Amino acid sequence: MLSTKPVGRGAQARKYDLLTALGAYALSQGKHDQRRVLRLMTLITARYNWARDELSVGGREIARMWCVDERTVKREMAYLRTRGWLVVHLQGARGRVTRYGVDWDRIIADTQPQWDAVGPDFALRMGAQDAVDTTVVPMPVKGTVVAPDVSDGTEWALAKGLMHTQDAGLYASWISGLDRAGRVGGVLTIKAPSRFHAAYVQSHLEARLLRVCRDVDSDVTEIRIVT
Template identity: 65%
Template sequence: MLNPRLTGRGAAARKYDLLTAMGAFALSQPKATQKTVLRLITLVTARYNWARDELAVGQREIARMWSVDERTVKREMAKLRGWGWLVVKRQGARGRVSEYGLDIDRILEDTRGIWAAVGPDFEYRMKGQPEPDSRVVPLPVRGEVPPPDIGKGDEWALAKAVLHAEDPSVYGSWIRALERGERAGGRLTLIAPSRFHAAYVETHLAGRVLAACQAVDDTVAQVVITA
């Protein structure tokens, strides 16, 4: 199953997968549950500390974020605790807000039934299993793959550094050759050296590439791979 420790190597892609599982689960549920999960996803995306498993936000701030009153916040947070998705790590007292953590194992267990609907590749990845017919095999790269030059400072240069750190072999075989194309709003275009290269990245690595881009620039909403 997906590693519940969402830090370290490959963490960006695992976080993206967890949020995908939560979103897909929400969309399969009645409207009230959809709204609760959407609120949690928004809260996690904006304020959750992944490294420390810490969510410490006051009810007033949450109410502003969710466009609701504090009574609704109390009710929704209680519902999330009841599901087991949120766990109280430290109760608020004397002006300090309550500190919560995510029970990722429980979230994964509750969303398991919807993984296949996202796609077989997603289901195998969430289960920590290789795809039976997977051809995601890095091409051999001679010698050590040097990290990319981040001197340009644009989102793709920084994202390439993230992808290199996660898996130098895959980076050297498939990512390094991708060049930054145009950027239109939240849409970033990457140019591959061939149609095959573009199709391979689009099929097998698109989620990882998007997650890396969003890790360095959260305004990136879509990555298009073209030749």
């Protein structure tokens, strides 16, 4: 069995294998996902500390590297977090950038369908990873909570993805039924399925939802809950 973390003897080859898996996966996807994975690969190649499992780089530097604005960086990093590929080790604060780790177990599991496309030797090497634990962690709800579709890339889709990652039980009970109704300027309008649902969210979760939305898009200044 190979270690997931690419350190020690054979680490250099392991790094190439992991990046190859990402590249092969990207090439099997549509242009939007291809671009996202290319951005992640560039970030890993340029700034990831393999030994410490740490990616510590500011949004401005990432924006310059990706040739995009900082708002796009925030949305893309949030998307990678909802995919489970990036994990926050230390949240950024004033004067300090967020420190991320890469969940290689998740990436290995997600890229596995494309290993054979690279070649049987590659699939055999990567197949030694099949001891990766893909067991779903039990949640305080019945059954598995399906993650939301974040493919449209809206601030609300990404916010729902983050809420699912942070608290699947809360997401299943109160967030999954909320839909994006529209946005004017910094005001994001969310539609609830009932008056009771809207009242509960407004009373107990509105501040948290606003924080998560601002984490994805800092231009969001207010959330309105309607029915």
